[in-house]
Amino acid sequence: MTYCVGMALSRGLVLMSDTRTNAGVDNISTFRKMFHWEVPGERIIAIMTAGNLATTQSLISQLEERNKAPGERRNSLLDAPSMFQIAGIVGRLLRETIQSQDADNGQTGSGAFAASIIVAGQIAGMEPRMFLIYPEGNFIEASCDTPFFQIGETKYGRPILLRGYDRDMDFADAVKLLMVSFDSTLKANLSVGMPLDLLIIERDQFSPVHERRVTADDPYFKAISTGWGEALKNAFHALPDYGLEEVDA
Numbered sequence: 001m002t003y004c005v006g007m008a009l010s011r012g013l014v015l016m017s018d019t020r021t022n023a024g025v026d027n028i029s030t031f032r033k034m035f036h037w038e039v040p041g042e043r044i045i046a047i048m049t050a051g052n053l054a055t056t057q058s059l060i061s062q063l064e065e066r067n068k069a070p071g072e073r074r075n076s077l078l079d080a081p082s083m084f085q086i087a088g089i090v091g092r093l094l095r096e097t098i099q100s101q102d103a104d105n106g107q108t109g110s111g112a113f114a115a116s117i118i119v120a121g122q123i124a125g126m127e128p129r130m131f132l133i134y135p136e137g138n139f140i141e142a143s144c145d146t147p148f149f150q151i152g153e154t155k156y157g158r159p160i161l162l163r164g165y166d167r168d169m170d171f172a173d174a175v176k177l178l179m180v181s182f183d184s185t186l187k188a189n190l191s192v193g194m195p196l197d198l199l200i201i202e203r204d205q206f207s208p209v210h211e212r213r214v215t216a217d218d219p220y221f222k223a224i225s226t227g228w229g230e231a232l233k234n235a236f237h238a239l240p241d242y243g244l245e246e247v248d249a
Helices: 052-067 081-106 158-164 171-190 219-238 242-247
Strands: 001-009 013-018 020-022 028-030 032-039 044-050 115-123 129-133 137-139 148-152 197-200 210-214
Touching: 001 115, 001 129, 013 032, 013 081, 013 115, 013 171, 032 137, 032 197, 044 052, 044 081, 044 148, 044 197, 052 081, 052 158, 081 115, 081 137, 115 148, 115 197, 115 219, 115 242, 137 171, 148 158, 158 171, 171 219, 210 219
Parallel strands: none
Antiparallel strands: 001 013, 001 148, 013 197, 020 028, 032 044, 044 115, 115 129, 129 137, 197 210
16 A cells, blocks of 8 residues: 645645555565656646555556657657646556456456556646546546545545645745645554655746655654644643533433
């Protein structure tokens, strides 16, 4: 399992993913799940993956091959005229990859090779956009009503995002919010694990304004984890007490 989040802000896009992949309790590995490509001054495209590792690695490898020779191969992300068409390209390729994996493995493999994708980025002259692509290849776009997407193990970190998200927040606060969301998920589910990959795409800047890998011994992440735990305890104790005496009466 994995956990990836993409957030759309007024200033741009913030993406974070974990790196844990497990095929049982005794087979845990680290694999990158965030990838990006850029054409300086013209476009930046980022992808995060969750689901079957064979499927997602095959998908990324095919996209890499297409992007190495834009204009010479059909359906390169570096040639597509809009982010909507990029989402369509990735969706079709994901569906074809899953169908191919299922066909190779027969009925027993049906459904085992599913994957979900978040595609985000901007092309010059257009708005930053973000899409959630389902295993069937169809997709939805982030909007003011749905300003962030999660894939993988989503339920533990979602309440944090719902309470803390603000479209006009700055990048520093957005990263802080994501750190808390990931910390809550890490605490609750062993199938999500460090290190974390972080990417910030600022509006009309077609190269990452910030990119880093957050390791388990990262001082800031440790401070967020400890501070959030203490803050929750303090908030809990500050809540009004339940009146047992009144109930008994």
